Amino acid sequence: QVQLVESGGGLVQPGGSQRLSCAASGIIFRTSAMGWYRQAPGKQRELVAAITSGGSTNYADSVKGRFTISRDNAKNTVYLQMNSLKPEDTAVYYCNAAPVGTRNRYWGQGTQVTVSS
Secondary structure (H helix, E strand, O other): OOEEEEEOOEEEOOOOOEEEEEEEEOOOHHHEEEEEEEEOOOOOOEEEEEEOOOOOEEEOOOOOOOEEEEEEOOOOEEEEEEOOOOHHHOEEEEEEEEEOOOOOOEEOOOEEEEEOO
């Protein structure tokens, strides 16, 4: 069965940095597109960053220049490096996997990121 397990969330001060990790199992990771989504209180879930199997990336305008998505196929893990964090980045962050050639989409359980002083 497919499992996506996020880690690395927690409390960070404005201007600080945090790195999220998502370890995947049950899928062929190297041929899966991966993404990070977030859902803030009272808001709809939104795409934060995505990375294709070939390494192409895409970011929400709100995080461009601050966040970096990367993947390590040898570890079946996708990362989200978050720098210059702002209070408005506070949300539950979810990992998403889209295996190539399927309509399947899988979600992790989410990890809370709180940016506050």
